[in-house]
Amino acid sequence: MSNMQQDERSPVVVIGGGPAGLTAAYELQKRSSGFKPKVYEGGTMVGGISRTETNNGYRFDIGGHRFFTKVSEVEEMWHEVLQDDFITVPRLSRIYYREKFFDYPLKLFNALWNIGPYESMRILLSYFKWQVRPYRNEESFEEWVINRFGGRLYMHFFRSYTQKVWGINPREIRADWAAQRIKNLSLFKAVWNAISGANDTTSLIEEFQYPRLGPGMMWEKTAELVKEKGGEVHLRSEVVRVNRDGNRVTSVDVKHWNEDGSEPVMERVEGDHFVNTMALRDLIQAMDPPPPPAVVEAANKLKYRDFLIVTLVLDHADPFKDNWIYIHSPAVKVGRIQNFRAWSKEMLPDQNTASIGMEYFCQKGDGLWNMSDEDLRELAGKELEQLGLAKASDVIGAAIIRQPKAYPVYDGEYRAALDVLEEWIVSLDNFQTVGRNGLHRYNNQDHSMLSAMLAARNILGEEHDVWTVNVERSYHEEFEVKKPTPEMKAAIAAE
Template sequence: MTDSEEQVSVAWDAPTERPEGSSGSVVIIGGGPAGLTAAYELGKLNPALKVTVLEGSNQVGGIARTEEYKGYRFDIGGHRFFTKVKEVDDLWHEVCGEEFLLRPRMSRIYYRSKFYDYPLRPFNALRTIGAYETVRIALSYVKWQVRPHPIEENFEQWVMNRFGGRLFQHFFRTYTEKVWGIPCAEIRADWAEQRIKNLSLKKAVLSAFTAKNDSTSLIEEFRYPRLGPGMMWEMFRDRIVERGQTVRMNSEVVRILNDGKKVSAVEVRENGKAHPSTCVVEGSEFISSMPLRDLVRAMDPSAPESVKKAAEHLKYRDFLIVVLILDHADPFADNWIYVHSPEQRVGRIQNFRAWSPDLVPEPGKSSIGMEYFCDTGSELWDSDDAHLIALATKELEELGLARPGSVVDGTVIRQEKAYPVYDRDYRAALAEIRAWIEGFENLQVVGRNGMHRYNNQDHSMLTAMLAARNILGESHDLWDVNVERSYHEEFQVGGQRGEPAKAERQ
C-alpha cells in the first residue's frame, strides 16, 4: 500500500459523528476520470479550497480502472489515451510522466470466419472479401450517395448514407446490435454523430492510402499507462491527496439534500464495513458524475414527477469481461479484435500484453480479455463464473486464437452501467432532466454517465475541467462541450454560458 493509499484509508476510517463540510467546500460525487479531474483542477487552481471526492467502490477510475488477478492486470474496456485537446494531453503527461507509454495500434474485425484489418487496408479487404463482393459494396455506396435517406434519425440511416447499405450489413449492423442489444433502427443517430462523426467510406479509403486521418477511430498509435488505465487515475488520486484534499473510498452517495434551488449536503453510506453506516457531508458546491438516473432518484426532497419519469426512461448497457490466462505468450499480435460474427457471443477481445507488456507478469503466458455485452439480470449476466470461463474458452478456440487446452485459469468482472443507451426515449428524457438540473445554483453534472453522453475520457475530463473553472468564477455551458469541436478547436476558457469563449493559454 502506498503512503497516499494509507492517507485515503485513514481519512475514511476516522469516525464521523456530525455533518462535515463548510462554506467554500466542494463535494465531488464519483472517483472516475471526470470526478478526479475536477478535483485535480480545483486543487491546482485554488489550493486553499476544500475538496472532497466520494467514490462508492474500493477503486478509483470507474470503468477506466485497472483490475488485478494473481498479478495479472487488465483493462476492462480497452482505454486508448488519445486526444487533440492540448490541455487534456498536457494533464495526462503531467500526472503520468515516464509511465505513459506510446503504443502501436493493431486491430482486426472477425466476420464470416475471416479476419479483416481495421483500420481499412484496401488490398487486405479486397483479398479477404473478394472482388465480386467489393464491387457490390462500391455500387451500394454509389447508390446511397445518389439517393440517401432524406432524414437521419437513427444509426442505420446515418451509416447507410455514408457507407452504403451493403457495407452497413457487413460491418456495422451485427456488431452494433451485439453491443447494444437493440436493432440499429432504434439507436439514435446522435450516437454516431458523437462517436464517428467525421468518418466516412471515402475518408477511410483515403486514410488507408495516405496514412493521414483526423478520426479517432483510425489512429495508428496511442498513449497508455504502463500498468493500465487505472494507473493514471490512481496517480491522480495520489496527487489530490498529497495536496491535502480528501478522496473517500467505499462512500456511496444515497441521498442528495436540496431545497429545489441549491444542494446543501449529501448522505453517504459507508459500504466497506460489515454494518454499513451513513454520514452527511456538507458543501457549498457540488459536482456529480454519478449516473443521471441515480442522481434523480437520490434527491431529497424528490424531483418533480415529470423529471422522475424522465429519469426512468434512461437506460444503460452493462457488460462483463472474462479474462483467460493461457499457457503460452502472444497468441496473436492485435491489441483488440472486434467479433462481428453472430455465431459467437463475445463482442470484443483484448490482448493485454499488446497494450503493455507489464500487464502480464509471466513472460511465458498471456492474458486475454473476452468482452460480452449484456444487461443486468440477463441469462449471460447471471451465469456463474465457471460457465462464463468455459464459454469464453470455447469461443476463443472457435476463432482460432488459442489452441485447445491452452487456457489454464480465468476470472470474471461484471460492470453495470458501462454505456448510456441512445434509444428512442433518451433525447426527450435527457432534455427534461437537463432543464431541471440547470435550475440548481450549485450543482453541475460531468462525465459519461453524469451527463448520459457516450463520450471518451478526454471529453469527460474536459467537462470536469470546465466545471471546476465555473466554480472559480468562469462561465461555461458544459452541455455545449462537443467531442468533435473539442478535437478541432483550442480549449476555450473565460466565456459566458451559451457564448463562444475567448481562447487563453496558461
C-alpha cells in the first residue's frame, strides 16, 4: 500500500453514503453554503440498503422501500431532490399462510373465510382473555404482541414469520422492537380499520410514493447535488480507522479500492466534525486508540441479521399483482416476495416479463449465504413454484445480491450494550453517529434521515439528541441533546 497521504483539512467528514450519510451532507449544504462535506462510501454505489441494483436493464431494490412519512422535513427533502420523479403506488400486499392468501391490511371477511368460523371464534376469545389478564411486564416481542392481539393470533400470524426473519425465538427479541415496528396497532384497531375504512397506522397505509426508477434514484440524485455544491462523494472508499485524541476525533484513514483490482490506496482525511453511519460494532473496532474495555465489550455484543435477494426474471408479466407477499409458511425458506413491476413499470426494460425478488433472511456464513448463485436461482425458482405463483421453468434470468448487516438485532443483550456505547459516543466533542446501523436501531428510511438532519443541525450550533429519534415519542417533538456524565469525561481524560 502507498504511504499515507495528508489531505487538506475538511470541515465535515461523513462515513457512509447511504440515506443517513447523504442526508447529513445535503442538510449541511442546504443550511450553510460554506460547507463542503466529504462522504466516503465503501460500496460501488450510493444508497446503502436503499440502493437500486441493475442487471441486464432490470432495476431492483434490496427489499422494497416505501416513501411514506409523517416527518415534514423528510418529505420536503424527497421532493426537493426528485421533484417530478415520484409516482403514487397503490399498496397491495398479502400474507401466505396455511396455503392461503390473507389480505394485508386485514380485510375482515377475507380473514374469516380463510381461517374458518371455529378458529376465528378462538382468536376472538383469546384476544379478550389477554385483554383481561395481560402480561404485566412486556419484556419480549412475544409478550408485547400477545397483549395486543391475543395468543391465538400471535401463534398464527406473528410467531413463524418472526422466527424466519430473525432466526431466533421471538421470546428472545425485545419488546421495544415490536413497539417501534408495529406501533399504534391492536386487533381492535385492525378490525375497526377493516370495517370503517379508517386508517391512521403507518404500517397499514393504502398507497405510498415511490421514485419511478427505484429508491436508489433518490440517493444517486442527492449525491449529484452534494457534488454540485462543492462537496465530495467517494465510492469504493472504506473508512478503516477513526483516529482520536482524547474526546476529539482528529481524522479517518480511508482505503480507496481501485476498479481495476490493483492495490488499494490509503489516505488520511482530517476534519473538524465527523458523522458516522457504519455499524457500531465496526466503528468501535476501528477507533484508535481503542475505547475503554467496557465499551469494546459492549460493541462486541451487538448482533446483526443478514439478507440476500434472488431476483428472478420470468417469461411473462405479473404472476401476481401484489407489491410484496409475506411468506409465513415454514415449508419454504423465502421470507418475502417482491413484484417490482407493481412498484414501478420503469423498473423493467420489457413489460412482457416479470421481475420477482425472492428475499431470504440469513446469517453471513450459513448454508443459505454460502450457496452458489446457481443453486440460489434453482432454490428460488423451485419455491416460487411450490407457492403456486409461477413455474420454475418460467425463469429466464436471475441476479443475486448478498447484504450483510441488513437489520440490527434486538436480543436480550443489545439494550444494556447500547446504553454503554451511547454514553461513550456522546462524550466525544465532534463526532456523531446516525442511521439504522449507526444507532443500532431498526429505523425506517425517514427516521434514519431525520437523525442525520439533526446531526447536521448540531454541527451548525443547535442541540438535538439523535439517539431519541423514533423512540416512543412524536416525530415532531423537540429533541434535547444528551450530555455526557462527568464519570465518562473523566474516564476519557484518564486514557
